[in-house]
Amino acid sequence: MILILDFGSQYTQLIARRLRELNTYCEIHPWNKPPEITSNIKGVILSGSPFSTRDEKAPKPDLSAIKGKLPLLGVCFGAQYLANNYGGEVLPSKIREYGRANLSFVDTSCTLMQNVGQHSQVWMSHGDTIASLPDNYTVVCSTEDVANAGYRIEGEKTYGIQFHPEVYHTTDGKHLLKNFVVDVCGCAQDWTPDAFVETTVADLKQKLGDDKVILGLSGGVDSSVAAVLLHKAIGDHLHCIFVDNGLLRKDEFEQVLESYKGMGLNVKGVDAKNKFYEALKGESDPEKKRKIIGRVFVEVFDDESKKVENAKWLGQGTIYPDVIESVSATGGPSATIKSHHNVGGLPDYMKLQVVEPLKLLFKDEVRRVGKSLGIDPAILGRHPFPGPGLGIRILGDITAEKVRILQEADSIFINGLKKAGLYDEVWQAGVMLLPVQSVGVMGDERTYENAVALRAVTSTDGMTADWCHLPYEFLAKVSNDIINKVKGINRVTYDISSKPPATIEWE
Numbered sequence: 001m002i003l004i005l006d007f008g009s010q011y012t013q014l015i016a017r018r019l020r021e022l023n024t025y026c027e028i029h030p031w032n033k034p035p036e037i038t039s040n041i042k043g044v045i046l047s048g049s050p051f052s053t054r055d056e057k058a059p060k061p062d063l064s065a066i067k068g069k070l071p072l073l074g075v076c077f078g079a080q081y082l083a084n085n086y087g088g089e090v091l092p093s094k095i096r097e098y099g100r101a102n103l104s105f106v107d108t109s110c111t112l113m114q115n116v117g118q119h120s121q122v123w124m125s126h127g128d129t130i131a132s133l134p135d136n137y138t139v140v141c142s143t144e145d146v147a148n149a150g151y152r153i154e155g156e157k158t159y160g161i162q163f164h165p166e167v168y169h170t171t172d173g174k175h176l177l178k179n180f181v182v183d184v185c186g187c188a189q190d191w192t193p194d195a196f197v198e199t200t201v202a203d204l205k206q207k208l209g210d211d212k213v214i215l216g217l218s219g220g221v222d223s224s225v226a227a228v229l230l231h232k233a234i235g236d237h238l239h240c241i242f243v244d245n246g247l248l249r250k251d252e253f254e255q256v257l258e259s260y261k262g263m264g265l266n267v268k269g270v271d272a273k274n275k276f277y278e279a280l281k282g283e284s285d286p287e288k289k290r291k292i293i294g295r296v297f298v299e300v301f302d303d304e305s306k307k308v309e310n311a312k313w314l315g316q317g318t319i320y321p322d323v324i325e326s327v328s329a330t331g332g333p334s335a336t337i338k339s340h341h342n343v344g345g346l347p348d349y350m351k352l353q354v355v356e357p358l359k360l361l362f363k364d365e366v367r368r369v370g371k372s373l374g375i376d377p378a379i380l381g382r383h384p385f386p387g388p389g390l391g392i393r394i395l396g397d398i399t400a401e402k403v404r405i406l407q408e409a410d411s412i413f414i415n416g417l418k419k420a421g422l423y424d425e426v427w428q429a430g431v432m433l434l435p436v437q438s439v440g441v442m443g444d445e446r447t448y449e450n451a452v453a454l455r456a457v458t459s460t461d462g463m464t465a466d467w468c469h470l471p472y473e474f475l476a477k478v479s480n481d482i483i484n485k486v487k488g489i490n491r492v493t494y495d496i497s498s499k500p501p502a503t504i505e506w507e
């Protein structure tokens, strides 16, 4: 395992992703809460940071159990820290050291720099530079402007590089990271989805024994993969609950339930549509609607869970980006922890322990594990869908009739994307039912019906997004189909806003 000590850089997660792509297991820990250094840790990477090493408040990690004892790679801030605190000097940079640069010197006899091109491009992102290195440090690469771009320490397996190898724009970054984890640290590159399934199932078997586990399925990728893994470990001691909140896509409840049963899962489908509609009646405030949907979900889930006698565990599909403790901007102990509960948080009195078999995986790894488990690609490739479902795509109050109208329009759009081969190019798509009525004409009749907005975006994580430039012919066909087939809609618009400043959902 490679330990990544996080000093708060925006790129820390990317380092972990790159190592995982090299089939190497790694974990990110905040610099001020490092784990115990055991023989399991084959090497350590120090990340970048928003801090300057010269700053009074800059992180000052205690590396006494690491430096000189284990392979160590400092990246950006990490490299500057290893220089500044061991006899070198870091100063504010006089020239711009942001963005692309090209190496002008590479010592390929250094293990870290093997196969790194003599003039290859690197990505710089720092305001400081290493003005001088301690005596026993040797330069292993430079750019025109940055003489000490990379170094090694004589007699140690310690290296530092001022650029970011984890960023795509560092063209040989992957070679460099591979050199470190394979040739310097001796990692076996045996972290694969199959190996993950094997070890996780064995761990779950041991941890859970004959205990019963309850898991809320949502139809999404994460909860489905978590369920199949748990099922492989404990069979029918896993009790899955899939709640129809009346805000799912057209026919989704039936179809998803069918495919879960096809996978051998022990699933109880609960039709709670009317409970949700009743609780939502007359409410048009987006946040209140979210809260009501969350609360009713917990009530329904709780009622169903009680029917499973002696359940001890709650299974969740939490994934790595949701649990990584990232160092807050102040670097202090007030580290922010994002935590995410797929089931919306359960009442304390349920007293269930939580089991989260995917909590160390990134989204793409969850999909790879799902594939290795033989899960239907249609489930693995599904677009994200918000927990409150169509409830936040019906602007204003929710009624069963509005849900029906939106489900019809949404189904035409989504199936249209699939038929046109565009579904996988889109990160997320859906239709918004607007609280706007407009005049239209159908045949000889004047109509006065609702407008909808189609929304399709490209994104990698939902944090930022661009509207999809879907072909006009495709949009024309979808618009035509919706207006002709869905009674209650006479106008279709296409949302061409990016996030930020807009959001993906309209509520």
Ligand code: XMP
Pocket (backbone or CB within 6 Å): 290, 384, 385, 386, 387, 388, 428, 462, 463, 499, 502, 503, 504, 505, 506, 507
């Ligand atoms: P926004 O609208 O904030 O959405 O750009 C970003 C991503 O989050 C999803 N989303 C939600 N997911 N509960 C969820 O589980 C919610 O209340 C919620 N609101 C937005 C949205 O679908 C998109 O993928």
